[in-house]
Amino acid sequence: MAAASNLPSEDQFLCSVCLDVFTDPVTTSCGHNFCKKCINDYWDTNNQNMCPLCKKVFTSRPELLVNTFMSEMVSQFRQSAQQKASSSSSEQQESKPGEVPCDVCTGTKLKALKSCLVCLASYCETHLEPHLTASRLKRHQLMDPVENLEDRMCTKHDKPLEMFCKTDQTCVCILCICSDHKTHKFVPLKEEYEERKFKMEAQIQQIIQERQLKIETIKGFVDISNRNADREKAEGVQVFTDLKESVERKLNELINTIEEKQRTTKKQAEDSIRELEQEISELMKRSTDVEKLSLSEDLLQSVQALNIHHPPPTKDWSEVSVPPASYEGTVVRAVSQLEETLSKKMKKLVAEVKMKRVQKFAVDVTLDPETAHPHLILSDDGKQVNDSDVKKNLPNNPKRFSTSPSVLAKQSFSSGRFYFEVQVKGKTDWDLGVTRELSKRKGDITLTPQKGYWTICLTNGNQYEAAADPPVLLSLKSGPQKVGVFVDYEEGLVSFYDVEAAVLIFSFTGCSFKKKLLPYFNPELNDGGKNSAPLIISPVGVN
Template structure:
């Protein structure tokens, strides 16, 4: 007999009826082996004496003979399998909470290695062996262990869920396609899984790319923020250095003022003391001479000497009764200096605030171009649409159109805007008269116009070379220390704000606030008319640069 180390494989000892290792194996007259109970139950159930394997029909139920050879081999096989199971079970891990246990183990449940979708059971390494060796069990579908295998069965037909209904987006069994899902479209579960897996992976990769792009965007914002912070710090250092230098200059001026007063008082005192000491010295000389004469008994000589010395008429001296050198008064000196410093710093800080504000609004610069269709006939526009000047002589008649101004010497920009911010700059050098601002798109362009917000105009103007006004209705006179050479125009549509800046001096000229814009706005320009050789210079739309 063969040694147990050389036992045949398990599938050679499987009953073809119960698909398990033989129990009391018997042999039919056709030579096939079955469990004694299995073959008897088979014949009883089918009510026919036929071999389950070769389908040979017996006229009467044959006598079943015990196959001693098979019995002995099965006994050795079972003993070897038990030893192997005992050995492997000691090496296998006991199932822990959260892990799928083996459904076959009795007593201590070992950790399942696989679940069978046909048997609807999970197996440890030992009890999984038949599915790995038996030819019929090898065809079963195994997967990583899962719980609740009954959920993978169709509740209606008690069959495995093997297909996916694309119409209803649900898992179905083979019988479902002939009932509730008869006209629907089906694919195998694996195909749907692969398709969804591909889509999910593609979607995840897209999200990853979007997140990576977002990271790069945020990093870009951080870089911009860092650069802006560095610029702001540098500007802040410069500003506070200027303020510090202003304070130090004022302190030096204060100290110099006090010291100058101190030096003047000291000099006056020293001069008076020196003059008084000189007079005292002269008088002491006379006193000494008189004392010498008083010792002589020659009265004639004494009188002659006194007359010669002119003692009765002492040397001329200054009347010191009205002369005084009072202590220098410094009262109010520090207060005045601090007041002047406050005024200086206030002006400087206002200038710095406007400079910062101007830098901010310049970020909203737009490229404005003049619209020749709106220009009054007495205006001349440059080919690039960036300059407008008054004509010295009336040019040939231009075709009239609804957009053209008929009486007022003005022109509009081609760009209209709403719900946004914009900024542009206009050079006004060597001009004695001009108007600048923005207007509503619907303003009347025929006949005389009135510059006021009520009529859709938000403008400032210059007249006679030095009269600046804001057309606020009534007009507001603007007191400017010097005439601007370049005017910046800023509009915040949503905030209802129109501001005008002296760009080079960094001064806010005027602001219209609380405006109610209900339609599109257009830039407005008027170089006014040519007056006997005056006001011939153009208005020039300049590129915006940070000053």
């Protein structure tokens, strides 16, 4: 008898009817082996005495005798399989929570390696072996272990759900596509999976890119914030350094004032003391001379000498005094002066900081000759304009001003903030500001926000006003030599600055622009040469 280690493969001991290891194996006259119960049930079911394998038909049901040799071989095979299973089970992992257990194991459930969609069961390594060796079981569809295998079977046809109906967006079996879904569009489940996987990966990549872009945006905001913080710190250090220097100068002035008064008092006292000491010295000398006369026996001569040596003349010190210097009020006056100085200094420094903040929105502006009134002369670089009193023969296009000696910039703005500066030095009349792209340019023009113009004006050399409705007279300490124009489109703000004095002249607030804005320039009439100086668009930050 062969040793257990040399037993044939398992598929030689499988009944072709039940596909399991023989139980009470019997042999038909055609030489094929079956379980005794399986072959009898087969003949009873089919009502025909035929071999299931070779299809040989018997005239009568053969007498079945147990194949003792096969029974012994099967017994040895079972014993060997049990030993192998016992050894293997000790090496395999026990099923843990969340893992799929083997459906065949009794007692301790081992971890399943595969699930069978035909058997609707999951198997550990040992119980999976028949599906890997038996020819009939090899045809079964295996997959990674999963629970609820029934959910993967078609409830109508009891077949694996291996197709996907795109019309109904549902999983179907191979029989469904021949019946209920035969007119629908369908693809293999794997193809649908690949397509969905591709779309999902594309969506994930898009989301990742969006998140990465968001990260870069946030980093950009942080960089801007850091630059703003650095700028604010630098401006703060500059402002407080200037204020500190002002305080130190005032402190030094206070100390110098007190020390000067102290020196004056001290010198006055020293001079008086020196003069008094000199008189005392003279008196003591005269006293010594008188004492010498007292030693003489010639009284007549002594009396005559006293008449000659009378006390020397001295200063009347009764009205002379050196009172201690009074410092009362010195500190108070110094602090008051410091407060006034600091107030002016702070206002100036704050104004300069504000100017720097708007100047960082500077844009390059050039004049548009197609909009210029025929009287106007524009420089070749588009940075200067003045009135000539002489009308040029130019085409009257829709953009050109026909009555007002005005001109617009080439650049337009429909969002954000922008700033530009214009030199007005030497002029007696001018208008400056911004206007809507579609505002009126022909005939008489009313410079008001209602008409789409936000401007300030100079007339008669000294009268400044904001062109509102009604006009707002502007009280300026001195006429600006250079005017800065700042616009915050979203905020609805138009502000005008005296650049050199770093002072806000006027602001239009709550404006509604809606359309594109263009810088507006009006040098006004030449006035016989009195107003011949040009308006000059200046580089920002250059005074």
